[in-house]
Amino acid sequence: MATTSENTSFSLPVRSDVGRAFFAAPSTSSAPVIELRGIQKIFGYDDTETIALDKIDLVIGHGEFVAIMGQSGCGKTTLLNLVGLLDRPTAGSYLLNGRDVAKFRASRKARVRNREIGFVFQNFNLIHKLNVLENVALPLTYRRGLNFRHQQRASLLLKTFGLQNREYYMPYQLSGGQTQRVAIARALINKPSIILADEPTGNLDSQNAEIIMDELTRIHHEGNTILMVTHNPDLLSYASRVIHMKDGRIISDVELTENKAYSTATKFVSRRKNLRRRRGIRRTTKRSKR
Ligand SMILES: Nc1ncnc2c1ncn2[C@@H]1O[C@H](COP(=O)(O)OP(=O)(O)O)[C@@H](O)[C@H]1O
Numbered sequence: 292m293a294t295t296s297e298n299t300s301f302s303l304p305v306r307s308d309v310g311r312a313f314f315a316a317p318s319t320s321s322a323p324v325i326e327l328r329g330i331q332k333i334f335g336y337d338d339t340e341t342i343a344l345d346k347i348d349l350v351i352g353h354g355e356f357v358a359i360m361g362q363s364g365c366g367k368t369t370l371l372n373l374v375g376l377l378d379r380p381t382a383g384s385y386l387l388n389g390r391d392v393a394k395f396r397a398s399r400k401a402r403v404r405n406r407e408i409g410f411v412f413q414n415f416n417l418i419h420k421l422n423v424l425e426n427v428a429l430p431l432t433y434r435r436g437l438n439f440r441h442q443q444r445a446s447l448l449l450k451t452f453g454l455q456n457r458e459y460y461m462p463y464q465l466s467g468g469q470t471q472r473v474a475i476a477r478a479l480i481n482k483p484s485i486i487l488a489d490e491p492t493g494n495l496d497s498q499n500a501e502i503i504m505d506e507l508t509r510i511h512h513e514g515n516t517i518l519m520v521t522h523n524p525d526l527l528s529y530a531s532r533v534i535h536m537k538d539g540r541i542i543s544d545v546e547l548t549e550n551k552a553y554s555t556a557t558k559f560v561s562r563r564k565n566l567r568r569r570r571g572i573r574r575t576t577k578r579s580k581r
């Protein structure tokens with residue numbers, strides 16, 4: 292069952308400007324990466340009209356890890372699609388790293404998307420006819436096709452995800468956790484500074500979810516900005532900020548001060564340690580490898 296914003300409780304400071312038209316960027320950031328003002332998205336006409344986003348104002352700074360929560364249909368995916376330049380708003384302005392991207396032509400948008408933004412889709416969206424290596428290398432190949440260097444880079448990244456033995460598997464041969472790791476590897480291959488993840492652990496067991504979240508934490512720790520849609524309140528422990536949406540609006544915006552970027556490194560290490568402790572795994576020494 293989906294967990295909604297209503298049954299998540301906080302004892303954390305709520306941003307003082309919630310309810311106003313504008314959310315200030317938190318202290319972890321300098322210039323905003325994402326600046327949305329009066330963003331509206333309407334699907335359909337007349338009787339079929341749906342206001343998916345209703346005058347959203349949102350500013351996200353460099354290095355924030357923002358969790359987006361809310362009931363199904365409240366506009367989370369629509370928001371990510373707009374931020375990721377996959378869709379355009381009906382009204383409002385969007386500045387991405389200070390640039391008015393709404394005015395960009397499609398080809399320029401595609402270039403920005405390809406270079407700066409990594410998507411982890413809800414349903415993975417791997418290409419079924421391509422093997423794992425080709426899927427991961429795909430964002431590198433749009434302009435000049437697949438070459439050896441692309442393959443090398445994809446191979447290296449897959450190794451960091453523990454998937455070096457799966458390079459030539461087809462997507463249907465992977466488990467859910469492996470598929471999601473491949474999807475994240477593909478999202479990261481271009482070293483994007485913004486990661487957009489739509490319920491990245493939605494269909495995973497807790498062990499695989501933890502692997503994915505550790506990876507996102509590592510990416511966050513490297514200074515990247517992450518927007519993650521989730522229904523799981525447990526995952527808020529990874530975020531530096533949580534936004535709740537309802538009926539196309541932001542109804543609360545909370546900074547999770549304990550989880551700011553600077554504390555991420557400690558958290559990352561301790562999570563790994565805790566995981567090992569729980570599973571009774573000792574660090575593999577050179578001696579035991581022999
Ligand atoms: N392409 C579309 N055409 C028509 N309505 C849409 C489309 N995409 C989303 N919607 C509607 O917009 C609202 C928000 O959808 P969505 O952003 O997918 O919600 P969430 O991701 O929070 O579940 C829903 O009412 C949905 O039915």
Ligand SMILES: [Mg+2]
Nearest residue numbers: 367368369489
């Ligand atoms: Mg959705």
